[in-house]
Amino acid sequence: MVLETLNPMHYNISSLVPDTMPVATVPILILMCFLFLIWNHEETSSIPGPGYCMGIGPLLSHGRFLWMGVGNACNYYNRTYGEFVRVWISGEETFIISK
DSSP states (O other): OHHHHHOGGGSOGGGTSOTTHHHHHHHHHHHHHHHHHHHHOOOOOSSOSOOOGGGHHHHHHHHHHHHHOHHHHHHHHHHHHOSEEEEEETTEEEEEEOO
16 A cells, blocks of 8 residues: 555646646747747838848848859849848848949
């Protein structure tokens, strides 16, 4: 009898976790998502160009310059966004001005 009560497999582990645990985690997860969105929010610029989108925009922009070359990438962005475009090259905001 004593060995049976000391056996850890005898107890149901779900009975040790309170029922309020899932209810408390939902607001915490929502708060964490909200703080993450605020932390990654960047003011939108009046200058056209690819969006920032949590750092994905600069990676895509830089990748396009590496893949296509400077001349072809500039032509692509000018056709897509106009003659004054904001892009990122090597993580720095760069403006392309052409006519």
